[in-house]
Amino acid sequence: MANERTANEIEHARWVREMFGNIATRYDFINRVLAINIDQSWRRKVAKMLAPILAMPNAVVLDIACGTGDLSLELHKGAKAKVIGTDFCRPMLELAKVKTAKQNAQIPYIEGDGLALPFADNTFNAVTVSFGLRNFASWEDGLMEMSRILKPGGQLIVLEFGSPNIPVFKQTYDFYFDNVLPKLGGMLSGN
Numbered sequence: 001m002a003n004e005r006t007a008n009e010i011e012h013a014r015w016v017r018e019m020f021g022n023i024a025t026r027y028d029f030i031n032r033v034l035a036i037n038i039d040q041s042w043r044r045k046v047a048k049m050l051a052p053i054l055a056m057p058n059a060v061v062l063d064i065a066c067g068t069g070d071l072s073l074e075l076h077k078g079a080k081a082k083v084i085g086t087d088f089c090r091p092m093l094e095l096a097k098v099k100t101a102k103q104n105a106q107i108p109y110i111e112g113d114g115l116a117l118p119f120a121d122n123t124f125n126a127v128t129v130s131f132g133l134r135n136f137a138s139w140e141d142g143l144m145e146m147s148r149i150l151k152p153g154g155q156l157i158v159l160e161f162g163s164p165n166i167p168v169f170k171q172t173y174d175f176y177f178d179n180v181l182p183k184l185g186g187m188l189s190g191n
Helices: 007-034 039-049 070-076 090-102 139-149 167-189
Strands: 060-064 082-087 109-111 124-130 150-159
Touching: 007 039, 007 090, 039 070, 039 124, 039 150, 060 070, 070 082, 070 090, 070 124, 082 090, 090 109, 124 139, 139 150
Parallel strands: 060 082, 060 124, 082 109, 124 150
Antiparallel strands: none
16 A cells, blocks of 8 residues: 655655645646646546446546546546546635535545545545546555555556657657746646
8 A cells, every 4th residue: 555655755745735725726727737738628528437436326537636626527527437526735626616516516625645545445446637647646655555446347448648759740749848837837836
């Protein structure tokens, strides 16, 4: 299990929690700008991929690193399954709760660390993490923890940026992510 952490992992988690706490109120805006608003269509695709599970009344789906609840809300639309969101940054969860209440949705949000989730083994039919795995102190431990809480045959979907292989797209992507994104992100977040 992923409960024994190094000093570097503890410091990394503290830094990530603090950073997201500081930008929580601007997070949705920053995310839309930096992802050029494509993130919303990607979330819809995740919900579509999970449609068979979301249609099951007894299924339970966990959205890890749920942030302000965008994916949790997308998964909840028309779902018969129970959707739960978890994040280790309380200010992000508070915003998720407000956003969810405005949409009259019923999604419980639980404060929890993706490396030591407060759930029993084999609990969830599906687990998602969108744009969050990159912030884990240990990807391997995070994925092991997700595997632990997934029911046998359950589905894990990780939505994350990746680098394209086609040269012209790769050059554009690398330029954007190496030069534009850090400056724009820093400017928008004040971080």
